[in-house]
Each structure stands twice: as C-alpha cells, then as structure tokens.
Amino acid sequence: MIQWISGKVVENYRWSDTVFSLRVIAEPFDFKAGQFVRLGITVGGEQLLRAYSLASPPGASILDFVIAEVHEGLVSSRLAKLQPGDSVNLTQPASGFFTLDEVPDGDSLWMLATGTGIGPFISMLHTDKPWNRFKRINLVHGVRHAADLAYQDQIQQWQQQYPDRLGYQPVITRETIPGALAERIPELIRSGQLETALKTPLDTTAQVMLCGNPDMIQESRSAFAELGLAKNTRRKPGNVTSENYW
CATH class of the missing domain: 3.40.50.80 (Nucleotide-binding domain of ferredoxin-NADP reductase (FNR) module)
Incomplete structure (x- = not known):
C-alpha cells in the first residue's frame, strides 16, 4: 500500500542551468539501489507528483534525487525552486525492478x-x-x-x-x-x-x-x-x- 511521508529539503544543488540535485531528509524507509519513489508538491490544493530514482545509497540519511528541470514543467520547475527548509512529500515503499x-x-x-x-x-x-x-x-x-x-x-x-x-x-x-x-x-x-x-x-x-x-x-x-x-x-x-x- 502506497503511503506518503513528509520530507524536508536540506540542499538544492545546481549541476547546470537545467540539472539539479534535490537532497531531502525524511524518516528512513527501505529501498534497493536503482528503485524510485514519487515526489509530490501541493499546488492549488492539488497534489502533483512525479517519479524520480534515488541517487543515494540504501540507508543514507539524506536522499538524493538528480532532476532535469523541464521548461514550464508542472512539477520539476517547482522542485527546482525549493530551498533548504522547504517541505516535499515522498511515497513509500520504493518501486521498480531496475536493480x-x-x-x-x-x-x-x-x-x-x-x-x-x-x-x-x-x-x-x-x-x-x-x-x-x-x-x-x-x-x-x-x-x-x-x-x-x-x-x-x-x-x-x-x-x-x-x-x-x-x-x-x-x-x-x-x-x-x-x-x-x-x-x-x-x-x-x-x-x-x-x-x-x-x-x-x-x-x-x-x-x-x-x-x-x-x-x-x-x-x-x-x-x-x-x-x-x-x-x-x-x-x-x-x-x-x-x-x-x-
């Protein structure tokens, strides 16, 4: 059963004009290297979410998501603006068989x-x-x-x-x-x-x-x-x- 957990941004690191790493701290959950979760933000009372793979290792205290900012993208453009201390939601358990x-x-x-x-x-x-x-x-x-x-x-x-x-x-x-x-x-x-x-x-x-x-x-x-x-x-x-x- 999919559940939502709340995360807090600790870093928004820019690799380039269009690629960034969103680093988030949240309550621990199990995943295998290569799996993904969905990140969600609330816009106008609606939860918008997209799937992103974890770039951090299992068991890491900080979760790392490397993301491409899509011009006028509903989710990625908003995630790109998040700063340390901002909230973001995550789904668990992690999904995917690319392991x-x-x-x-x-x-x-x-x-x-x-x-x-x-x-x-x-x-x-x-x-x-x-x-x-x-x-x-x-x-x-x-x-x-x-x-x-x-x-x-x-x-x-x-x-x-x-x-x-x-x-x-x-x-x-x-x-x-x-x-x-x-x-x-x-x-x-x-x-x-x-x-x-x-x-x-x-x-x-x-x-x-x-x-x-x-x-x-x-x-x-x-x-x-x-x-x-x-x-x-x-x-x-x-x-x-x-x-x-x-």
Whole structure:
C-alpha cells in the first residue's frame, strides 16, 4: 500500500542551468539501489507528483534525487525552486525492478545512461554489490553539454578507490571536449568505439544496463542485438537490462 511521508529539503544543488540535485531528509524507509519513489508538491490544493530514482545509497540519511528541470514543467520547475527548509512529500515503499538483483552474472557490467538516468547507477555504485560481482564496471554518461556531467568528483573517488576496475566515458553531443566521445551512444556501440575507449569487450560475457531516454534505449537494444546480446527478462535471462527514464 502506497503511503506518503513528509520530507524536508536540506540542499538544492545546481549541476547546470537545467540539472539539479534535490537532497531531502525524511524518516528512513527501505529501498534497493536503482528503485524510485514519487515526489509530490501541493499546488492549488492539488497534489502533483512525479517519479524520480534515488541517487543515494540504501540507508543514507539524506536522499538524493538528480532532476532535469523541464521548461514550464508542472512539477520539476517547482522542485527546482525549493530551498533548504522547504517541505516535499515522498511515497513509500520504493518501486521498480531496475536493480542489480535482476541482472545475471558476467565478467563486466556496463552502465549506460543519458541525462539524469545516471542517478540509479550512482546509487548502485555506492553499494558493495557491483564491486563484489563484476571484475570490470564501465559507466557511460551521455549528455548534450559538459555542464550536465553530474557527480564528477564522486566518480573520480571511485576510480581512485577501485583502480583499473571502473571505466568512465563521457559522451557529449553538442560540444567538443577532450576525452569525450561525440556521437550518440547507439552509434558508438555499433562502431566499436565504446569497446575501444574502455578497453572492454561488448560480448556475451558482459552485462549491460541502460537508463535514459526511450529512443536511446530502443536503438541501443537493437545495436546490442546485432552483437548477440539479448534482452534480459526474468523468464529468459539475457545481457541487456533497461529502464526508460520518462
């Protein structure tokens, strides 16, 4: 049964003009890394709510939601204006099956995200589970502009903590930035550029998780199918697990 709990904003951190992290403290509740809850605000006596994945690890005292502000969006534009001390409502229990419990074993784990789809992966990487299960983890983050590359400091900390085990590849489509790839993720899969850049084979020894815009996910799944990597389901385990992020 869905219940509402009250949260209080402790920080509204701006990554860029359009991407922010809303950090909230609320009474503790259980969730798995990769799951989502709904955030709600009251407007004109009506409760407006949207689903957002948690970027914080299970058990964290502060809940982190990375959010894209949609121009004239009913909810995101209002969440973007919240300041420390403001109230926001959350639903519990958390929902969703985009978790590592649903992913079969493999040699490598590829986490491919666009935009704020990186949030669930940040939550997962905060836990021991991916590091205990996979020899190599590759995080690929596709954005339009470099300013939207969130969690850079945290990613660098993980790379220092797990040398040679975490690969990170930014993909920036509207700017030319040293070290970043510029084509769309499905094209990088087909061309082999992702394998080359991260020095890891994309074959049936790999497990892939996709989170982001539906077009990227659909096209990437087609590209992986061409490589022999099948969709992963509970009924028929495969190599590619995905979640549309809107």
